[in-house]
Amino acid sequence: xxxxxARRTLAETLGSAFLLAAVVGSGIMAAKLAGGNVAIAxxxxxxxxxxMLAVLILIFQPxxxxxxNPAVSLAMAMRxxxxxxxxxxxxxxxxxxxxxxxxxxxxxxxxxxxxxxTTVRFGPSQWFAEGVATFGLLLTIFGASxxxxxxxxxxxxxxxxxxxxxxxxxxxxxxxVTIARALSDTFAGIAPAGVVPFILAQLxxxxxxxxxxxxxxxxDETPQPRIVNRTLTETAD
Numbered sequence: 001x002x003x004x005x006a007r008r009t010l011a012e013t014l015g016s017a018f019l020l021a022a023v024v025g026s027g028i029m030a031a032k033l034a035g036g037n038v039a040i041a042x043x044x045x046x047x048x049x050x051x052m053l054a055v056l057i058l059i060f061q062p063x064x065x066x067x068x069n070p071a072v073s074l075a076m077a078m079r080x081x082x083x084x085x086x087x088x089x090x091x092x093x094x095x096x097x098x099x100x101x102x103x104x105x106x107x108x109x110x111x112x113x114x115x116x117x118t119t120v121r122f123g124p125s126q127w128f129a130e131g132v133a134t135f136g137l138l139l140t141i142f143g144a145s146x147x148x149x150x151x152x153x154x155x156x157x158x159x160x161x162x163x164x165x166x167x168x169x170x171x172x173x174x175x176x177v178t179i180a181r182a183l184s185d186t187f188a189g190i191a192p193a194g195v196v197p198f199i200l201a202q203l204x205x206x207x208x209x210x211x212x213x214x215x216x217x218x219x220d221e222t223p224q225p226r227i228v229n230r231t232l233t234e235t236a237d
Contacts, residue, residue: 003063009089011064013097015056019068020101020180021108022052027187028109041187046164054157061152069174070094071134071206072141078210091176098180106184117182117189126169126194127201133163133171134205139216142209146217175199 003011026048030041057066065082067073070091077087103113137159144155163171172178172190178199182192190198 005086005089008064008086009093011060012067012090012093013100015060015064015066015068016094016097016176017101017104018056019049019052020098020177021105022101023049023177024102024181024184024186024188025105025108028105028111031187042164042170045188046161049164050157050161053160054153057153057156064090066152068094068097068176069137070176071138071174071202074203075138075206075210079213094176095179098176099183102180102184105186111186115183115185115189117185117191119185119189119191121169121190121194122197127197129167129169130172130198130201131205131208133167133169133173134202135209136163136205137171137173138206138209139212142213142217169198172198173202173205175202178202 023045027041027045030044030048034041034044056068060066060068065076067076067090073082073087073090073094076082077084082090106113106115137156140155140159141152144152160171160173163173172181175198178190178195181188181190182195
């Protein structure tokens with residue numbers, strides 16, 4: 001049975017909140033414990049984020065699809081796989097949840113709840129990196145869902161873990177994440193001036209992935225579930 005919109009938006013809110021609590025909270029902890037070693041801090045931040053992402057997709061995917069990302073929800077709406085009204089509700093839930101998660105991380109580490117980041121992430125290389133990161137993320141989701149939906153949680157988590165390191169921007173790849181991280185002057189932050197260019201790059205990357213989806217994974221090549229011995233199954237029931 002399909003979950004109600006209220007249940008789905010609650011799942012998106014909670015998932016986005018825990019994701020940002022993990023991103024920001026692990027960044028704060030890593031910066032405290034790494035002794036100034038930025039590589040070690042980023043590694044710790046990466047592992048915590050990827051682990052949390054895998055768990056959140058596993059538990060919330062059956063309810064809302066576990067988007068936690070406006071770029072994903074918009075792509076699904078453009079494909080006709082969800083109603084635009086529902087996509088709007090998802091976007092609001094994702095942004096509210098992400099900001100709530102940032103505030104929760106600040107509270108857990110006894111920091112001021114409302115902050116504005118001073119970490120500059122700006123320039124063409126950063127924007128291109130965000131486009132690439134989001135393009136790859138959407139391809140990962142499209143490919144896994146077309147061939148083996150059960151692999152989406154590890155596939156997405158592993159992709160994000162890798163993209164933290166191969167992109168110059170450390171792979172935000174998510175407009176809600178970008179907005180929320182601007183409200184944290186910590187290891188994971190981004191100065192507000194960088195938010196709009198990041199989001200535009202992310203949407204461009206998502207659009208490029210969406211354009212390639214039908215070519216790479218045609219509907220007529222998508223495996224269909226097999227019905228094995230329906231007579232025996234119906235008799236057993």
